[in-house]
Amino acid sequence: MASENIEDDKKSLPLPSADRTSYDGYNWRKYGQKQVKGSEYPRSYYKCTHPNCPVKKKVERSLDGQIAEIVYNGEQNHSKPQLPKRNASGRQGQGFVSDGTGLEINNPSLVNQVNDRNKGFEGRVEYQNEVGVGVQTTFSGQNVP
DNA sequence: ATCTTTTGACCTTCA
């Protein structure tokens, strides 16, 4: 594999997942695309498809098809969707109903900032990460004094 | 039929 597959073949995914863009465990719906100044690449805007999910995601790609920058806005208020969960008939108890990733939902400062539309703050900045348990909270800028 | 993606226009914010 030299370096192709940039915009072709989309029906040959041996993996059960990776249906949407950058599979990170959540479902995103693209709601816009704009070209920002200073960058030759267009920026894509995604929003969580869950109800009551004020989570937004900004994704910028490079010509190589690699993620140049991913900016997450806000936090998931609900757990991850049940993807590879096959429940045969006769299921009742749920011993593992909590988040499958262990993502914590307690960021008053972040929510406050986002809610107040604070400037000089970009919520969370994350780079290409793997799915499963790669959820680190990296804060950029300054926090409340 | 449902859902997602795509594009244009409009709105918001900062200087």
Place this chain on the structure above:
DNA sequence: GTGAAGGTCAAAAGA
């Protein structure tokens, strides 16, 4: 108050 850049919404098409 205007301009520019960025951000968001809506309608239509495709899968």
